Structure formats: structure tokens, C-alpha cells
Amino acid sequence: MKETTLKQIAEALGISITTVSKALKNYPDVSEKTKKSVLELAQSLHYTPNSFAVNLRTKESRTVGLIIPEVVHHFFSNVINGIIAEAEKNGYLVIILQSNESLELEKKQVELLINKRVDGIIMSLSNDSNDEQHIKEILKREIPLVQFDKISKFILSSKVVINDQKAAFEATEHLIKKGCKKIAHIRGPVNPQNAIDRFLGYKKALEQYNIPFDYNLVYTCKNVTFEEGKLFASQIVKEQPDVDGIFVITDLVAVGVLSYFNEHHIKVPNDIKVIGFSNWFMSQVITPKLSTVDQPSYEMGVASFHLLLEEMNCRKELIPFAPRTIELPTNIIERETTL
Amino acid sequence: MKETTLKQIAEALGISITTVSKALKNYPDVSEKTKKSVLELAQSLHYTPNSFAVNLRTKESRTVGLIIPEVVHHFFSNVINGIIAEAEKNGYLVIILQSNESLELEKKQVELLINKRVDGIIMSLSNDSNDEQHIKEILKREIPLVQFDKISKFILSSKVVINDQKAAFEATEHLIKKGCKKIAHIRGPVNPQNAIDRFLGYKKALEQYNIPFDYNLVYTCKNVTFEEGKLFASQIVKEQPDVDGIFVITDLVAVGVLSYFNEHHIKVPNDIKVIGFSNWFMSQVITPKLSTVDQPSYEMGVASFHLLLEEMNCRKELIPFAPRTIELPTNIIERETTL
DNA sequence: TTGTAGGCGTTATCAG
DNA sequence: CTGATAACGCCTACAA
Numbered sequence: 001m002k003e004t005t006l007k008q009i010a011e012a013l014g015i016s017i018t019t020v021s022k023a024l025k026n027y028p029d030v031s032e033k034t035k036k037s038v039l040e041l042a043q044s045l046h047y048t049p050n051s052f053a054v055n056l057r058t059k060e061s062r063t064v065g066l067i068i069p070e071v072v073h074h075f076f077s078n079v080i081n082g083i084i085a086e087a088e089k090n091g092y093l094v095i096i097l098q099s100n101e102s103l104e105l106e107k108k109q110v111e112l113l114i115n116k117r118v119d120g121i122i123m124s125l126s127n128d129s130n131d132e133q134h135i136k137e138i139l140k141r142e143i144p145l146v147q148f149d150k151i152s153k154f155i156l157s158s159k160v161v162i163n164d165q166k167a168a169f170e171a172t173e174h175l176i177k178k179g180c181k182k183i184a185h186i187r188g189p190v191n192p193q194n195a196i197d198r199f200l201g202y203k204k205a206l207e208q209y210n211i212p213f214d215y216n217l218v219y220t221c222k223n224v225t226f227e228e229g230k231l232f233a234s235q236i237v238k239e240q241p242d243v244d245g246i247f248v249i250t251d252l253v254a255v256g257v258l259s260y261f262n263e264h265h266i267k268v269p270n271d272i273k274v275i276g277f278s279n280w281f282m283s284q285v286i287t288p289k290l291s292t293v294d295q296p297s298y299e300m301g302v303a304s305f306h307l308l309l310e311e312m313n314c315r316k317e318l319i320p321f322a323p324r325t326i327e328l329p330t331n332i333i334e335r336e337t338t339l
Numbered sequence: 340m341k342e343t344t345l346k347q348i349a350e351a352l353g354i355s356i357t358t359v360s361k362a363l364k365n366y367p368d369v370s371e372k373t374k375k376s377v378l379e380l381a382q383s384l385h386y387t388p389n390s391f392a393v394n395l396r397t398k399e400s401r402t403v404g405l406i407i408p409e410v411v412h413h414f415f416s417n418v419i420n421g422i423i424a425e426a427e428k429n430g431y432l433v434i435i436l437q438s439n440e441s442l443e444l445e446k447k448q449v450e451l452l453i454n455k456r457v458d459g460i461i462m463s464l465s466n467d468s469n470d471e472q473h474i475k476e477i478l479k480r481e482i483p484l485v486q487f488d489k490i491s492k493f494i495l496s497s498k499v500v501i502n503d504q505k506a507a508f509e510a511t512e513h514l515i516k517k518g519c520k521k522i523a524h525i526r527g528p529v530n531p532q533n534a535i536d537r538f539l540g541y542k543k544a545l546e547q548y549n550i551p552f553d554y555n556l557v558y559t560c561k562n563v564t565f566e567e568g569k570l571f572a573s574q575i576v577k578e579q580p581d582v583d584g585i586f587v588i589t590d591l592v593a594v595g596v597l598s599y600f601n602e603h604h605i606k607v608p609n610d611i612k613v614i615g616f617s618n619w620f621m622s623q624v625i626t627p628k629l630s631t632v633d634q635p636s637y638e639m640g641v642a643s644f645h646l647l648l649e650e651m652n653c654r655k656e657l658i659p660f661a662p663r664t665i666e667l668p669t670n671i672i673e674r675e676t677t678l
Numbered sequence: 679t680t681g682t683a684g685g686c687g688t689t690a691t692c693a694g
Numbered sequence: 695c696t697g698a699t700a701a702c703g704c705c706t707a708c709a710a
Contacts, residue, residue, distance in 0.1 A: 054687080346704095395686050694696085
């Protein structure tokens with residue numbers, strides 16, 4: 001099927017391309033009569049503007065890019081959900097790229113999006129990201145940018161986050177209030193700001209409740225997987241048999257911990273209590289049900305797109321935009337692992 | 340930062356745009372000397388071709404569209420994973436749209452992608468889709484199309500599927516071989532071909548093993564959710580107390596079933612056995628661990644993109660392409676719910 | 679080896 | 695109210 005163009009309509013009607021274009025965009029300076037005939041013909045020919053040409057003329061693609069570490073991930077897939085829903089409502093399409101937690105890939109993907117000339121970029125950094133040259137490149141090109149969840153403090157862009165330190169503090173405090181005296185922490189990798197903040201929140205809670213902090217009780221994930229959860233659980237039982245509570249960086253890992261405990265008949269919450277982070281769906285269906293920190297993922301997606309949209313609109317109107325940070329609330333969900 | 344164009348390079352070097360263009364594309368009819376100077380300047384100015392202009396000229400966007408029912412879904416997110424990884428390797432970007440299992444949304448999204456002039460479309464139909472006018476529109480526009488998982492038989496396009504009927508047969512057979520005499524089926528919604536096929540596989544297995552088929556043992560999901568699993572589990576216990584096995588359309592629903600049984604102290608697998616479908620991650624971490632049918636999701640994504648790529652290449656070279664169907668293998672995973 | 683010219687389809691400006 | 699013209703940035707016959 002051949003695509004219909006303005007030219008074809010113009011020729012068929014014996015008028016100029018200009019007039020057709022104006023008629024279709026409902027300009028006031030076109031007679032009702034021609035407007036009507038143009039509209040009718042356009043409809044019957046299923047005319048839709050060639051977006052390639054429109055992009056070239058208007059210099060915008062009505063497309064935004066999204067780079068996230070992992071798609072198969074309860075938290076991130078919910079964020080995607082929020083972003084694409086909100087984008088679609090506002091006439092934008094979303095190109096999704098997965099960095100696989102690799103800085104190298106992330107760099108390439110930023111380049112791809114820049115070359116694609118997306119109107120804006122939303123991203124959450126990979127665990128590998130300890131260098132932000134590529135992100136600075138986005139700013140240098142004056143492409144609107146929003147960071148969410150795993151962000152870099154050193155990049156001046158809008159951000160959508162939770163208060164990881166506070167949330168971690170509350171999670172640890174929750175364990176303390178449930179009677180835990182010796183609390184281990186399975187933390188995230190060394191780079192991500194949120195892993196650092198959660199660790200700091202854990203530490204602060206201990207201090208505040210006069211529980212001595214001990215580095216030997218901190219276990220550091222490399223890959224943040226279910227398997228690591230099992231591994232660290234086994235290490236904790238061996239190395240620190242009197243630990244009675246664990247605060248885990250994220251539910252996936254916490255589920256690994258529970259899995260190990262179940263297999264080795266270690267009673268949760270009686271022998272040891274566990275609290276996770278993020279409120280993955282499976283946390284409410286496993287046995288025992290996992291206590292965790294609820295994190296508004298869909299809402300983070302929506303908020304991220306809104307911030308981006310605001311910046312994109314400012315850029316278009318050439319009015320200056322000051323990056324903003326939106327902090328979303330979290331809350332402790334008590335289930336069976338901390339009863 | 341102002342974008343660099345061929346024109347700028349040409350002017351700076353005092354040569355024509357054509358020569359610059361050729362030099363950058365390494366045409367043989369440009370002297371080494373000019374080629375070198377062009378390349379150097381282009382690099383130092385960080386020249387990248389304006390993709391809008393390239394799109395317009397070449398009439399391709401190097402972008403494909405993907406429409407799926409749900410992003411927050413173990414199976415679909417794995418498919419996405421496979422598609423975007425493979426697309427990126429081949430120089431394509433992927434726009435993802437979520438139909439939310441709604442035909443209306445799906446129709447709009449097809450239109451969006453057509454208007455965006457993506458080079459190809461990959462899709463899995465929503466549960467609502469009982470009308471395929473919009474899909475036919477894709478074919479009419481001669482846009483390469485691949486359907487996967489939830490497909491329409493009536494659309495002549497490439498397809499990537501599993502043999503749902505066979506897989507369901509094997510799942511039901513598995514229950515029979517484990518001693519089940521009265522097997523219920525919680526099936527998917529009425530429209531999707533794969534729900535129909537799985538139902539047929541279930542029925543066929545009963546026939547083959549001389550177990551009378553009874554419509555009262557078939558429960559039909561509307562939304563395919565965890566909650567529906569719980570609901571149907573309660574109905575089954577009440578209405579059909581002697582059912583000793585259940586074959587469930589998908590793991591998410593099966594987990595709902597198990598959840599109800601756990602809460603009501605109905606012993607699985609002793610009182611009743613359960614088998615799911617799709618091998619969601621959580622199936623291996625719940626108690627008891629869910630037996631299921633493994634379905635190669637990532638591979639389906641990869642295969643889908645490959646088929647699409649093949650068709651896109653044919654279209655470009657103007658050589659005819661005959662749609663193909665790829666069927667991927669499945670296999671039963673025995674865990675604790677059918678011991 | 680280099681450059682000219684035309685065109686991809688749309689939009690904006692400005693003159694009639 | 696209508697239309698001619700240029701421009702967006704790139705590509706590619708074809709000419710020189």
C-alpha cells in the first residue's frame with residue numbers, strides 16, 4: 001500500500017500543498033469549503049503525516065529513551081509500566097534499553113539514544129556505574145534527563161527517589177523493636193547510592209538504639225540475586241550463629257535467605273527475623289511471608305515521566321528549567337518474618 | 340550544544356557536502372587526503388548523522404514496535420528481554436507498548452506504531468482480542484509482523500509459539516500418572532488461542548486415559564490473577580471436594596490456589612496435586628514448590644526478533660518473504676506439588 | 679576525484 | 695483565503 005502524502009491530496013484536489021497542510025491543521029485562514037474537501041479526501045485515503053518528515057521539520061521525535069538495569073525485575077518492571085502509561089497519555093513513545101548492570105552497555109545505550117535524537121532520557125544507573133562521563137554528555141547535549149532510584153548525586157538533573165536512608169533506618173528499627181539484639185545486614189554493591197544509603201540507615205538505627213555496629217555483620221552482594229541470599233544466609237549461620245535479625249537490601253535476596261533457612265529448618269521469625277526491601281509480589285506468597293519496605297514503583301515511573309515532560313516542554317518554549325527532586329514515601333509492611 | 344551537520348564540516352573544509360558525505364561513508368571515489376581530513380574534523384566535532392534526515396531519506400527508522408499485554412509479568416518481561424537484547428545487537432531500537440489486556444488500547448497502539456513508521460511490529464494479543472481488523476491493517480501497510488504466544492490463527496504472519504495443546508496434555512498426563520483420578524482445570528479466558536489449546540490438551544489427556552470429562556470441573560479465569568486462583572481454589576473445595584488434581588493455566592494463578600490451600604490447611608500434594616504453567620520464578624521459592632511447564636520465554640523473544648529481522652531485510656531488498664512459524668519446546672518440571 | 683542538483687514530506691514565511 | 699518558496703539534513707544519480 002502506497003503512503004498518502006500532502007502532495008497527492010493537493011494534486012487530486014487541484015490545490016497547493018500549503019493549503020492542504022493548513023486545512024489539516026485547522027488553520028483559521030482556510031475556507032470552510034476547502035477545509036472540508038481536504039479533510040474528506042484525507043480521511044478516505046487514510047492520510048497520516050509522515051513522522052520522519054515531521055521529525056525533521058520540528059526537530060522533535062516525540063520519543064523518550066529509558067535505560068534500566070533489568071527488565072525482569074519486580075521493581076523496575078513496575079516503573080516501566082508507570083512510564084509507558086504516562087508517556088502514551090501524553091503522546092510520547094518509549095524506547096527501552098537494558099544495561100544489564102553493566103557500565104559499558106549503559107554507555108553505548110546512552111550514545112544510541114543521543115544519536116536517535118530522543119526528546120528526553122529517563123534512567124536508573126547500573127551497579128557498575130562509577131563514572132558519569134556519559135551522563136554528563138546527555139546534559140552537554142541539552143537533552144532533558146531524569147534519574148530515578150539508582151542515581152548519581154553528582155549529576156545535576158531532576159530525580160525521583162525514595163529516602164533510602166530513612167527507609168532502611170525504619171526497617172532496622174522494626175527489627176530492633178521486635179527484640180533483635182544482633183542484626184546483620186546484607187547490603188547491595190558498593191557503587192549504587194541507594195545501597196550506600198540503606199547501609200547508612202542500618203548503621204544509624206543501630207547507633208540510635210545503642211547496639212554496637214560490627215563490620216563483620218555486613219555482607220555485600222555483588223549481583224543481588226536469589227542465590228546470593230542463600231549463600232549469605234549460610235555464611236551468617238556459620239560465622240555469626242547468634243545473629244537474630246537480618247535486614248536485606250532487597251526482597252529477591254531476602255527470599256534466598258528464607259529459602260536457605262527453610263531448607264535447614266531454621267525457624268523464622270523465632271530463631272531469626274528477616275526484613276526485605278521493595279515489596280516484591282512474591283514476598284506475600286512465600287512461607288513465611290516476608291516483612292518488607294514498600295516502595296512506590298509505578299508512581300516513581302509516573303513521577304519520572306512528569307518531570308521529564310515538564311523539562312521537555314520548557315526546552316521547547318526556550319524557558320529555563322531548574323531540575324527538581326521528588327521524594328516518594330515508603331512504609332514498613334509487617335508480615336510473618338518479623339512477628 | 341549545537342548539532343554538527345555535513346554542511347558545517349563542508350564549509351569548514353571548503354569542500355562540498357557531497358564529498359563530506361561520501362568521505363564519511365568511506366566511498367571509494369574520495370581521495371585519501373580529503374577522507375582523512377573529513378574524518379578528523381567530524382570526530383573532533385562529534386558529528387553524528389541526524390537520524391531524522393536519514394529516516395526521511397532511507398524511509399526506515401531502525402526501530403521496531405512491541406505490543407504486549409503486560410510488562411509486570413514473568414513470562415512477558417523475559418520475552419522483552421530477549422527482544423531488546425537481540426534488537427540492539429542488530430542495530431534496532433524497540434518501542435514497547437502495553438495493551439493491558441484491552442482490545443481498545445491494543446488498536447490504538449497499533450495505530451501509533453504504524454504512524455510512527457516503525458520498520459516492524461512484534462505482538463502478543465490481549466485477552467480481549469476477538470477482532471483482528473487492526474492487525475490486518477498492519478499487513479495491508481506491508482509492515483513486517485511477528486506474532487508470539489497469544490496469536491491469531493487467522494492472521495497470516497510469522498509466529499513464535501509453543502505447542503500449548505501438547506504441553507497441556509503432558510501436564511495433565513503428569514497429574515494422572517501421579518495418581519489423580521478427578522482433575523479440575525482452571526483455564527484462561529475464552530478468546531486467547533493458547534487458553535483454548537491448553538484446555539483442549541487437558542481434555543485430550545483425560546480422554547486418552549479414560550477419565551470422563553466434566554464441564555463442571557473447568558473454571559474460567561477472566562483476569563488471570565493471583566486472586567482468581569484463590570477464588571477458584573475455594574470454589575473447587577466447596578463444589579467438588581473429591582477433586583485430587585488441578586491443572587492451572589499459569590503459575591500466577593496456581594500460586595493463588597496454593598495460597599488458599601495453605602491458609603486452609605489443605606495438604607498439597609497429599610490431599611490434592613497442582614501443576615501450573617510457564618515456570619515463573621516464584622514457583623520455585625514458594626512452599627510447597629510448584630510443579631509446572633517450562634516455557635522458553637527469553638528464547639521466544641530472540642526467535643521473534645530474528646523472524647522479524649528476516650522479513651524486514653526481505654522487504655528492503657524487495658524479495659518476497661513467506662511467513663514462518665517457529666515452535667519452541669517445553670518440558671514438565673516436577674517439584675513438590677505433584678510428588 | 680569532486681561537485682551540482684533534486685528530492686524525501688512537512689512546515690513556516692511571506693507575498694499575492 | 696491561497697500558494698510559491700525555502701528550509702530541515704541527508705543521500706545519490708549524474709555531470710564536470
